[in-house]
Amino acid sequence: MSRRTKRRRALPDVEPVADINTTPLIDVMLVLLVMLIITIPIQLHSVNLNLPVSTPPLPDTPPEVLRIHIDPRSVVFFNGTAVADAAELKSRLQGAAAQAVPPEVHVRPDKAARYEAFADVMVAVNQAGLQKLGVVGSEQFIDK
Template identity: 55%
Template sequence: MGMHVGNTSSSGEPEVMMEINTTPLIDVMLVLLVMLIITIPIQLHSVNLEMPVGAPPTTLIKPEKIQIDIDEQSVVYWQGLPVSAQELDEKMKAVAPQQPQPEVHIRPNKASQYAVFANVLSSSKRLGLNKIAVIGAEQFVQ
């Protein structure tokens, strides 16, 4: 282990320091950082939206409501009149292209066969009726 005792040069002049003093640089950088933090505005965590003003336009044309009932003997009724499966398909084909499309309300009885209900539901989807509601589903809750 060695120790630097003094000047090794014979001329008596001090050696040139080859390292830079970084302390003033660090001080200047810290002052700049503090100034930057102070001058940056506080960021808000909200999004400004421009929402439309006024009431939305109301549609004057209300869709027709078609009531399909299934009774306890699994007979299908179209607007209160009994129909066969073929007549049901024909009536659905006739109302499917209407604009606005009619709302189909299916009201099955708890004692009716599920196959009849499933057939009515699949026929309505197959023929292009998209607005379908099952009415009276609370009777199936135990």
């Protein structure tokens, strides 16, 4: 045997690599990304607005406020007087909503009152068509 055949037998069998070399592809992609970043114009994130210079006039009269209080026994009071039932509350609220300038409604529920009474008041205010509603005294519900 010659030297050449001995060398061929001594080398391990090497198979060709079938994977694609992705390094050049990544290099090209990074170059394109840098070019894109450089060529994008800087955009301004501001909007020019023409705002009024003066302050708006204050209303001549303060708005009327309807005070609804729910006591610990879940009795509903409308401006300090007890309401007999839900129908009476609805009729009073509808009368207030029919005014030229609808009043604000401030609801003050007691912590011990039933939620059902509060929900009934909220539904009655909504059905009467009053839009300005506020819940007053909610700090009592924060656990200390």
